[in-house]
Amino acid sequence: MARIHSLSPQLANQIAAGEVVERPASVVKEVVENSLDAGATRIDIEVEGGGVKRIRVRDNGQGIESDDLPLALARHATSKIVSLDDLEAVSSLGFRGEALASIASVSRLALSTNASSDASAGVLAESEGRDQVVAVRPTPHPQGTTVDVRDLFFNTPARRKFLRTEKTEFNHLEEVVKRLALARFDVAFSLSHNGRVVLNLPVADSTAAQQRRVATICGPAFIDQVVHIDSERSGLGLSGWVGLPTFSRSQADLQYFFVNGRVIRDKLVAHAIKQAYRDVLYHGRHPAFVLYLTINPALVDVNVHPTKHEVRFRDSREVHNFLFSTLHRALADVRPADQLVSSERFQPLAEGGHLDTHTGEVSQGALSWGGMSHRPDVGSSNRPSPLAVQSQMSSYGRLHPVPLPEQSSEEEAPPLGYALAQLQGIYILSENAQGLVLVDMHAAHERITYERLKEADASEGVRSQPLLVPQAIAVSQKEVELAREHEAVFVGLGLQLEPASEESLLIRSVPTLLRSADMEQLVRDVLSDLAEYGQSDRIAAEREAILSTMACHGSVRANRSLTIPEMNALLRDIEATERAGQCNHGRPTWTQLSLTELDKLFLRGR
Incomplete structure (x- = not known):
């Protein structure tokens, strides 16, 4: 065994990249989360070759100060946490300070930004994976940031050979954008692949607009066959939409759960939702839902996994009981009068719930005769x-x-x-x-x-x-x-x-x-x-x-x-x-x- 020695910055970054950058979808997730944390209200994503050839993310956020730009591409450098107290109550989406450095270590990265309203005050930082030398120069750019990632894994062929087909990689990438778009109705998103627009989602600033966005992402059949949830108890809040039991899936592919705006997949959450559907869901089927849990950030640990897909609740029993009881009661309260809805297509109405497009509530009225x-x-x-x-x-x-x-x-x-x-x-x-x-x-x-x-x-x-x-x-x-x-x-x-x-x-x-x-x-x-x-x-x-x-x-x-x-x-x-x-x-x-x-x-x- 060789003697103990320090790793080179390049190798350390590539090891970190192995945790953070699994595929093109990982790049989009990290960069778009940075845009959201920067206060962006519009994010445009352009992709070529499934994201392997190029990923370009442009936002209108607050931008990065020119003096801070070299640090943006350095490991363990972040604007989102300062002390241990910040780490114990994380309210931002990205906070490790590794994402951009990791992406730069396995790609050719260019970052253009401007923290002012003067378009001529923009700056550009460029870095290639081999040397990690950051070159900064002036460049015209409106307020906000553009991250341009080319030739992903060009210097790590072992990683690149494990990527799937262009279509498969783009499907993963598109799913990431959909999740982020469901998390933030107050932000406009667009996604194009090889020059073709795939998603164009304007800001959803009303209940009806939010339902349209959900219908675009999850399908119109979903939003026509859901129960609206809006509940609060003991500092916990749950809102969103759950599919009626007869609107179920053969796979768990239409399940979106967010904790304080962060999409997660958690065993405790999955179990609580499964229990709520226990005696109403056909055997082997999976419920569909888009749900948002709000909780004091100090009561949930989001630093469990590098990709931040998992969380740990301080009082898991209380969270479980809240989720189960809220959903169990919402599903139990649905009556035939709520489910009757006029439809132009042949569709069993036992699978449909009538949602008021203005209030998002399930209709409670009886039919008039x-x-x-x-x-x-x-x-x-x-x-x-x-x-x-x-x-x-x-x-x-x-x-x-x-x-x-x-x-x-x-x-x-x-x-x-x-x-x-x-x-x-x-x-x-x-x-x-x-x-x-x-x-x-x-x-x-x-x-x-x-x-x-x-x-x-x-x-x-x-x-x-x-x-x-x-x-x-x-x-x-x-x-x-x-x-x-x-x-x-x-x-x-x-x-x-x-x-x-x-x-x-x-x-x-x-x-x-x-x-x-x-x-x-x-x-x-x-x-x-x-x-x-x-x-x-x-x-x-x-x-x-x-x-x-x-x-x-x-x-x-x-x-x-x-x-x-x-x-x-x-x-x-x-x-x-x-x-x-x-x-x-x-x-x-x-x-x-x-x-x-x-x-x-x-x-x-x-």
């Missing part, structure tokens, strides 16, 4: 308790019938309208003010039953009823042990199980609400859920999963004939139930076909 509103008052004290409603069921899966109201021109239709007929014993056809509503009756009733079971479980516990003749079921030894281990769970669910032998169980009592269900199959499913979930430290998740299984068994099945009053009772329950837009497994429970869409199907008006 005359004068008087029939939208159920969810918070009404006259609403019977879940157990009372469930106990009125005269048979397994039977709905409590209500009379069909007489329709007149003076009354207003409920959001899901009035039932017309039943199709193949599976779907309910209903007419509302907009057109035709189709309801999957099992999926919808499953969600209603599930929510009522959860409410009953949380408030008074699930009532049970002893069987006159205990029911014996044959199981495995492992399932008998599971029944013993989780006896308290079963009792809490209204199920009393007793081991009869090493491979059999006796069912002695069942939940009152589900006395007509197939209890043998129910017990087997519950045991299967317990085996999959594991130990008792996950009781909360187990109970919800088990309640979901119970709800599935207690809901109306396919080929069950319902009367018109029963169908209308189900429609009213959907309107009053949380998360009723999807079943326990994340599938949509209803969809809307407007008259416009029906006319298109039949070519009317052509």
Whole structure:
């Protein structure tokens, strides 16, 4: 081994570059973040060859003083921190003082800047990776800074050979610009590649303009199918947009989360959001969101990783609980009346939330079919308790019938309208003010039953009823042990199980609400859920999963004939139930076909 010695400045910079400059997208991120910290209100990015050949970033920020310019390309030189106190409460995006020096060490860099309004007072600093000698000379330049990076990794071929195709590298670069544009609505951005404009985003200084920017970056389908978030508690603030559960993705590619304006990917944040979607998202799907968390900078450490993509919260439990509770409640509060929106394209409206383009809020109004509103008052004290409603069921899966109201021109239709007929014993056809509503009756009733079971479980516990003749079921030894281990769970669910032998169980009592269900199959499913979930430290998740299984068994099945009053009772329950837009497994429970869409199907008006 060689003797200990100091690294040359060039080698030290190239090592630092390995941490900061991974690909052209890394260069854009560091330079644009500097522009934002400099107070720029417009940033123009020009790229050639996917960013490998050239990256040019121009801003109208405050610029750099001519005397400070050589230091801008030196390591550990920055204007953003002075003392340890500054480092413990970082409010800027870039603060390490390594970015420009690292970029200059692996490219041919030219930096033009002017800190005054006199365009003739500009200066230019040039540096090439090999020698790191900074040459400064006067040059005309308006107030602001232009960073021109050419021939990235020209002197580090080992790094350059790991770059992907031009298209792939530009896709990464474009994604970085999109994230930064979502972080700062008060800044105009433009991005061009090989002379072609790819993004042109003006300043978004109103709610409607912000929604247009989000729609441009995330797609119009996203902004049409979201819930607006705006919440504050205990010094924490959360705003932005979350996609409805039925608007989900096969990959986690439409997820943007910002902490004090910095885009991050954090395990704690991801877990909190995943938990909020736990019982409304289809298996294997990923939610879509654009969310902004504001927090005291002193309570979050952004210096965890060189790329600053990760953060560490001082009170991670509080942040997790705040994110989960805020999103969980926002998703639960969506009702059919909020989701109905007129659309010119064929699109299930269970996936859509109507956003007011001026306020950004989800519409809460019922549809007009005359004068008087029939939208159920969810918070009404006259609403019977879940157990009372469930106990009125005269048979397994039977709905409590209500009379069909007489329709007149003076009354207003409920959001899901009035039932017309039943199709193949599976779907309910209903007419509302907009057109035709189709309801999957099992999926919808499953969600209603599930929510009522959860409410009953949380408030008074699930009532049970002893069987006159205990029911014996044959199981495995492992399932008998599971029944013993989780006896308290079963009792809490209204199920009393007793081991009869090493491979059999006796069912002695069942939940009152589900006395007509197939209890043998129910017990087997519950045991299967317990085996999959594991130990008792996950009781909360187990109970919800088990309640979901119970709800599935207690809901109306396919080929069950319902009367018109029963169908209308189900429609009213959907309107009053949380998360009723999807079943326990994340599938949509209803969809809307407007008259416009029906006319298109039949070519009317052509």
